[in-house]
Amino acid sequence: MPERQFTVTPWEVSGVVDYDRLIRDFGTQPLTGPLADKMEKILGDEAYLIRRHVFFSHRDLDLVLDDHAKGRGFFLYTGRGPSGPMHIGHIMQFYFTKWLQDKFHVNTYIQITDDEKFLEEKRDLSYEDTQHWARENILDIAAVGFDPDKTFILQDTEFIGHAYPLILKIARRINFSVARAVFGFTNETNIGFLFYPSIQILPSLLEKKRCLIPAAIDQDPYWRIQRDIAESLGYYKAAAIHSKFLPPLTGVQDKMSSSKPETAIYLTDSDKMVRDKVKKHAFSGGRDTVEEHRRLGGNADVDVPFQWLYMLFERDDKRIEQIRTEYRSGRMLSGELKKILIDKISEFLEEHRKRRDKAHKTVSLLKHDGALAKEMWTRDFSKV
Numbered sequence: 001m002p003e004r005q006f007t008v009t010p011w012e013v014s015g016v017v018d019y020d021r022l023i024r025d026f027g028t029q030p031l032t033g034p035l036a037d038k039m040e041k042i043l044g045d046e047a048y049l050i051r052r053h054v055f056f057s058h059r060d061l062d063l064v065l066d067d068h069a070k071g072r073g074f075f076l077y078t079g080r081g082p083s084g085p086m087h088i089g090h091i092m093q094f095y096f097t098k099w100l101q102d103k104f105h106v107n108t109y110i111q112i113t114d115d116e117k118f119l120e121e122k123r124d125l126s127y128e129d130t131q132h133w134a135r136e137n138i139l140d141i142a143a144v145g146f147d148p149d150k151t152f153i154l155q156d157t158e159f160i161g162h163a164y165p166l167i168l169k170i171a172r173r174i175n176f177s178v179a180r181a182v183f184g185f186t187n188e189t190n191i192g193f194l195f196y197p198s199i200q201i202l203p204s205l206l207e208k209k210r211c212l213i214p215a216a217i218d219q220d221p222y223w224r225i226q227r228d229i230a231e232s233l234g235y236y237k238a239a240a241i242h243s244k245f246l247p248p249l250t251g252v253q254d255k256m257s258s259s260k261p262e263t264a265i266y267l268t269d270s271d272k273m274v275r276d277k278v279k280k281h282a283f284s285g286g287r288d289t290v291e292e293h294r295r296l297g298g299n300a301d302v303d304v305p306f307q308w309l310y311m312l313f314e315r316d317d318k319r320i321e322q323i324r325t326e327y328r329s330g331r332m333l334s335g336e337l338k339k340i341l342i343d344k345i346s347e348f349l350e351e352h353r354k355r356r357d358k359a360h361k362t363v364s365l366l367k368h369d370g371a372l373a374k375e376m377w378t379r380d381f382s383k384v
């Protein structure tokens with residue numbers, strides 16, 4: 001059978017992604033078997049994300065759990081490129097990271113790559129735009145509820161100068177041909193962007209412990225380079241836990257894109273916008289007429305509202321299987337399924353917004369004044 005065409009890079013995800021093929025192509029490990037069982041036990045209420053293979057792949061997660069069990073510890077690292085408002089797919093990475101922090105009580109570094117989004121020319125963002133979105137996105141991230149003494153939000157344009165000596169050590173080890181092969185740089189790529197990978201690698205070297213990075217699998221190319229150079233610098237190879245992409249609301253053939261707001265639900269969307277987007281634009285596996293739907297049933301496999309419930313919003317295994325059965329049998333109509341999703345999203349957004357309104361107070365702790373932030377700002381990076 002011909003392999004399906006799709007693209008997954010840190011800057012572009014398109015086509016119908018074949019996740020098994022990505023595991024092969026990227027050289028990662030499937031997250032299954034005893035290791036997945038172990039993670040499920042640790043995660044408790046959030047274990048469904050592993051059980052349902054939303055987080056489906058990893059690098060060295062077994063070694064991370066081993067280090068934890070033996071008291072050597074580890075730390076977490078994730079990030080966000082502030083190119084616009086955050087959508088549900090972005091924020092799910094941060095909730096997952098917070099749940100890991102809650103279980104393991106470990107330090108967590110969150111990188112805000114305002115430099116990357118300014119340098120990425122196809123986005124055409126002004127420097128001011130990136131600063132605006134960094135502020136907005138940081139509020140959403142602070143709303144997630146990370147431990148303010150164990151979490152450091154490093155915004156690149158503020159922090160990177162301070163850590164420059166270590167960035168130089170990283171940059172000197174990455175040559176152009178490797179960067180070009182991994183990222184597809186061309187003669188037209190601006191030189192700021194060529195340097196940028198050394199900056200995304202920095203947070204993985206902030207402690208001499210193993211670093212576990214939760215993210216969707218699009219970010220993995222950075223960790224491949226990191227793993228080639230970390231040990232020569234006296235650090236550990238980065239470990240990763242990779243998620244699939246929450247599909248665009250409009251269907252897997254589409255892309256979540258800020259130029260097409262109907263493809264995603266943003267954290268800033270009002271209840272009415274959520275209702276309208278899901279009702280009008282969510283790709284449905286339902287039939288054309290009620291009569292036909294009752295007779296033939298809906299196709300849950302391609303139905304985006306069902307996928308969103310399965311991947312994120314409905315934690316209860318019994319309930320999700322009941323919804324699947326009802327929908328497939330035709331007893332549940334598309335409108336009813338959409339209503340279930342609308343209610344779940346609205347409930348989540350309402351809670352998130354309440355936390356966001358109070359998050360202003362924690363931002364300064366996370367960026368400057370909390371215990372971990374202070375430690376980072378006072379570290380002498382010429383000596384690490």
Ligand code: TYM
Binds near residue numbers: 077081111113243
């Ligand atoms: P960014 O801002 O593109 O994405 C932020 C996080 O969201 C994940 N993601 C998704 N997850 C689920 N469903 C989707 N549809 C979806 N789209 C994106 C991304 O994988 C990421 O985890 N260069 C990075 C910023 C960064 C970073 C990091 C991310 C710096 N250091 C370390 C992760 C880990 C970026 O622009 O992410």
